[in-house]
Amino acid sequence: DTEVTQTPKHLVMGMTNKKSLKCEQHMGHRAMYWYKQKAKKPPELMFVYSYEKLSINESVPSRFSPECPNSSLLNLHLHALQPEDSALYLCASSQDRLRSGANVLTFGAGSRLTVL
């Protein structure tokens, strides 16, 4: 299995809703990432988990709450989002998270989020 699976593919939510995005990989990777991508822009890093511990938070607003229940799963909990949070949310994984930067990321297909 060489895939990163993200669910749901599409999500529409109101500003008062609570929802979650899910990400799963079975490649034995120990680093997992959340990226946000706006249209016509490169992905922006949000969070990195390494060995199930949060190692990077790129000053993301608290309305986004990541969770890594085990080495195969990564969740992104969403609460009280704003319309400007509408974007494609990409999950990725890598075998490890090397400080050297030699990390080969495998990306999921993304969850398209629309906040009304």
Added chain:
Amino acid sequence: AQSVTQPDIHITVSEGASLELRCNYSYGATPYLFWYVQSPGQGLQLLLKYFSGDTLVQGIKGFEAEFKRSQSSFNLRKPSVHWSDAAEYFCAVGGNPDSWGKLQFGAGTQVVVTP
């Protein structure tokens, strides 16, 4: 600080013609360089990477890239483009220990393939 520049926002190429996408990086030491491709509504797929060794690297889908340290470039090439190559292409650099291995992406180049 490391940075990546993709000078071409948009490229149109005829099917069967050759393609070259430019990427310039700024980084003090030897960087780790990547090219990713993103089809519409999809995630990113790794085309190829350069860590060390032979400066001409081969990737998937018939793509290759050449690392030129003197020009701080890592340009992507394909000899004959297929309609399925229409996509967004991102160059990325990693390797700055101060940034804890984070990838720095270029702005991307949109490739349109005409019949």
